[in-house]
Amino acid sequence: MLLVADLALLALLASGATAHADTVVLAIAGSVDEVLxxxxxxxxxxxxxxxxxxxxxxxxxxxxxxxxxxxQEKAKECFKAAGIGYALAALAPLVVxxxxxxxxx
Known part of the structure; x- marks a missing residue:
């Protein structure tokens, strides 16, 4: 059984059939500025x-x-977290x- 598997693998490798994968570019950035x-x-x-x-x-x-x-206290904590999130979103241009x-x- 092992001999059959080895022969099949050898035949596959020797056949010269190679798989060609076409390169698909999903996104192209023109510059570092565009990436940032x-x-x-x-x-x-x-x-x-x-x-x-x-x-x-x-x-x-x-x-x-x-x-x-x-x-009510948990709601206040959620409101604080939302405020921090909006503040960080507003500061994102500064980070960039x-x-x-x-x-x-």
Missing amino acids: TNIRNWLMGILAGLATVFLTIGGVRRVFGGGDPGE TVLKGIVGA
């Missing part, structure tokens, strides 16, 4: 999206928490500017 701009846009989108999720969770906790002080200075773009 894309990073900024993605960073801002992700941070703003997460902040919106925390804002929504905080609002739901606030409304459905009723008079429960524990739920610093990276541009480091890279020299």
Whole structure:
């Protein structure tokens, strides 16, 4: 059985049939500046999206928490997290500017 497998492998390798994979380029960046701009846009989108999720969770906790002080405190923490997320999203262009200075773009 092992001999048959070895012969099949040898025949496959000796046949000269090679697989040619066409290279598919998904994204081409023209410059480092363009790459950093894309990073900024993605960073801002992700941070703003997460902040919106925390804002929504905080609002739901606030409304459905009723008079429960524990739920009200958790809602406040969600609102703080949302505020921090929006602040970081607003600072994303500053981070990219610093990276541009480091890279020299």
